[in-house]
Structure formats: structure tokens, C-alpha cells
Amino acid sequence: MATVLEIDLAALAHNFNYLKSKVKPGVKMLAVTKAFGYGTDAVAVAQKLESLHVDYFAVAYAAEGVALRKGGITTPILVLHPQLETFEEIITHCLEPNIYSYRVLEAFIAIAEEKKLQDYPVHIKFNTGLNRLGFKPGNEDQLLKTLKKNEVIRVKSLFSHLVASEDLNEQEFTRNQISKFKSCASKMITGLGYAPILHQSNTSGIINFEEAQFDMVRTGIGLYGYGNDPGEDAHLKPVATLKSLISQIHEIEPGESVGYNRAHFAEKPERSATIPLGHADGISREYGNGKGYVTIKGKKAPILGNVCMDMVMVDVTQIACEEGDEVIIFGKGAPLPELAKKVGSISYELLTAISQRVKRKIVNT
Numbered sequence: 351m352a353t354v355l356e357i358d359l360a361a362l363a364h365n366f367n368y369l370k371s372k373v374k375p376g377v378k379m380l381a382v383t384k385a386f387g388y389g390t391d392a393v394a395v396a397q398k399l400e401s402l403h404v405d406y407f408a409v410a411y412a413a414e415g416v417a418l419r420k421g422g423i424t425t426p427i428l429v430l431h432p433q434l435e436t437f438e439e440i441i442t443h444c445l446e447p448n449i450y451s452y453r454v455l456e457a458f459i460a461i462a463e464e465k466k467l468q469d470y471p472v473h474i475k476f477n478t479g480l481n482r483l484g485f486k487p488g489n490e491d492q493l494l495k496t497l498k499k500n501e502v503i504r505v506k507s508l509f510s511h512l513v514a515s516e517d518l519n520e521q522e523f524t525r526n527q528i529s530k531f532k533s534c535a536s537k538m539i540t541g542l543g544y545a546p547i548l549h550q551s552n553t554s555g556i557i558n559f560e561e562a563q564f565d566m567v568r569t570g571i572g573l574y575g576y577g578n579d580p581g582e583d584a585h586l587k588p589v590a591t592l593k594s595l596i597s598q599i600h601e602i603e604p605g606e607s608v609g610y611n612r613a614h615f616a617e618k619p620e621r622s623a624t625i626p627l628g629h630a631d632g633i634s635r636e637y638g639n640g641k642g643y644v645t646i647k648g649k650k651a652p653i654l655g656n657v658c659m660d661m662v663m664v665d666v667t668q669i670a671c672e673e674g675d676e677v678i679i680f681g682k683g684a685p686l687p688e689l690a691k692k693v694g695s696i697s698y699e700l701l702t703a704i705s706q707r708v709k710r711k712i713v714n715t
């Protein structure tokens with residue numbers, strides 16, 4: 351298949367170093383590689399970051415952590431949303447669970463006791479406003495009671511997640527989240543008698559809230575080249591470039607239609623180019639009918655009619671191009687946030703949507 355997602359590890363290294371330069375010396379870097387490394391190649395990304403001495407990895411689910419271990423990754427891995435039935439797997443592969451509720455805490459302690467573990471590293475999450483996962487502030491005393499009466503687990507870190515760190519209109523809310531987290535953390539540290547790693551920032555937190563750096567920052571989207579802000583994007587380099595080529599060019603007569611359900615009609619003579627990439631590859635039907643486009647010879651070619659499962663047809667009437675010519679969907683030479691925005695989406699969604707059918711190709715430029 352001609353369509354490939356090129357993963358540029360040199361761009362990844364650049365982004366990692368840039369984000370590291372944004373945090374105070376000594377602040378640890380956690381790289382988020384969930385969802386196949388935001389749709390890239392989690393193992394290749396993690397191997398590169400490990401060579402750059404990243405301090406931690408995080409994934410959403412246990413299987414994603416296991417894949418990293420199978421790829422030879424030895425750096426600690428935090429599992430952000432562990433499912434109870436994967437605790438065995440988590441322990442077998444030395445993955446570290448996020449403990450976000452009493453249900454999870456009790457279940458993990460039970461299995462840790464059964465396995466006679468000692469000081470198994472776990473991470474306690476506080477809900478400071480996202481209302482997604484985490485203990486509500488105010489639970490510190492009860493939590494400490496449970497944590498202190500057993501030695502099978504040890505709190506490696508205390509963390510929380512910001513709701514709107516990219517949105518400066520929500521600065522007050524974010525500062526409130528930071529102060530809530532500080533207060534939970536200090537109660538926990540006093541009660542535990544030792545100081546776990548504290549972390550709260552995601553990529554936009556790193557950029558916008560220096561006071562939220564604590565001991566470690568968690569970065570995902572920034573590593574892959576996007577900073578949720580055009581100014582920041584300028585400092586970062588896209589890691590993933592989705593490329594394809596023109597399979598066939600058609601001359602369309604006025605009155606003819608293009609694609610399924612005759613969604614596009616030509617009013618004047620047009621040229622269409624067929625590209626081997628469709629909704630099964632992650633370019634959803636939302637991008638059809640002129641909302642989305644591909645880039646050919648530096649020019650935008652809007653999608654004509656409906657996106658098919660395996661193909662799109664694009665308008666190349668104004669572009670001097672031939673069958674076999676290169677097509678860029680996003681990445682270097684075609685900014686991804688701009689394309690995602692056309693359908694009301696964001697870089698996170700478009701990146702992670704690229705399905706596993708699209709071949710990943712590792713490059714170092």
C-alpha cells in the first residue's frame with residue numbers, strides 16, 4: 351500500500367528536548383505513549399525517548415504497557431486507567447497502576463497480598479476538577495489509614511490532571527486545581543512520612559503553568575509536535591507525516607458526478623485524483639464534500655464527494671500533477687491542526703484515528 355505514516359524520531363528528540371528546556375532543572379519528564387504513541391509507533395517512540403533518558407512512561411491500559419515491555423523498555427511505566435482484570439498482567443510486567451478509587455485500591459491490595467508483594471509501586475490520583483478519575487480532595491485521612499496499615503504497596507507518586515491548561519480564559523480554574531493538588535499532596539506527604547513524586551502538568555501545563563511543574567511533568571501531544579497553540583507549534587516539529595500518492599486521475603465532464611451517492615457534481619470540466627486512503631484508514635466521512643483536503647505540490651486539493659472506505663477523490667483541477675505523484679495528508683508540509691479544525695476536531699483525535707492498516711515507517715531526518 352502506498353499510504354504510509356512516517357514517524358520522524360529526530361523530530362521526536364527535538365520536541366523532547368524543547369519541552370525539557372521549558373521545565374526547571376531536575377523536574378522529571380514522563381512521556382505519554384498511550385494509543386500507539388498517539389497513533390505513531392509506541393515502541394519506536396519509547397525506545398528513542400529511553401535513549402534520551404526519559405524518566406517515566408504512561409499508557410492508558412495494561413496491554414499498552416505490556417507492548418512497551420515486549421519492545422525492551424525498562425523505564426517505569428504508569429498505567430493511567432488500569433482495569434481490575436489486568437492487575438495480574440500489570441504485576442507480571444512490572445507496570446505501575448494508577449489507584450484512583452477505593453474499589454481499585456482494595457482490589458490491588460488484595461492481589462498484592464495474595465502475591466506477597468512488598469512495596470509495590472502505585473500512583474495515587476486526585477480529582478481536582480476534571481471529574482474523570484481520582485479521589486476527591488478530603489479523602490486523605492481515610493486513604494492514609496489504608497495505605498499505612500499495609501506494606502504490600504508503596505506510593506511512588508501523587509498526581510492529578512488539569513482540565514483546561516491550554517485555555518487561558520480558564521486560568522483561575524487551573525490555579526485553583528493547582529492549589530487543591532498542593533493541599534492534598536502536603537497532607538499525604540505528612541501522613542505517609544515520605545515524599546512521593548508529585549505531578550500535575552500535561553503539555554499545555556508545561557507551557558502555561560510553571561507553578562504546576564512539581565517534581566515531574568507528563569507530556570503527550572507536545573512530544574508528537576503539537577502544543578495546542580500556533581505559537582507553540584512553531585517551536586515543535588511534527589513527528590508523524592501521513593503520505594500517499596495519486597493512483598489515478600480522471601477528467602470529469604460537466605454534469606458528471608464523483609464518488610458514492612453522487613455527492614459531488616461537476617459544473618465545469620474538472621480533474622479528480624484518486625488517493626488510496628479512506629475512512630478505514632482514519633479519515634472520517636466528516637472530511638468529505640470539500641471540508642477536508644490533501645496537499646499536492648504544496649497546494650490544497652479538496653476532497654470531492656464522500657470519503658470511501660479505502661479511497662478519497664480530490665479536486666486537482668488547479669494543480670499540475672500526474673498519477674504517481676506524492677500526496678501529503680498531514681505532517682511536514684501540511685499542518686495537522688488546520689486540517690483537524692475543518693471538521694471541528696483537534697490534533698489528538700486526528701493523530702490517533704489513523705488506523706493500523708496504514709504502514710508506519712520510521713525515519714530519522
Ligand SMILES: *Cc1c(COP(=O)(O)O)cnc(C)c1O
Nearest residue numbers: 382511552553568569570571572
Ligand atoms: C493523555 C494524558 C496526558 C497527556 O496529555 P497531553 O495534553 O497530550 O500532553 C497526561 N496526563 C494524563 C492523565 C493523560 O490522560
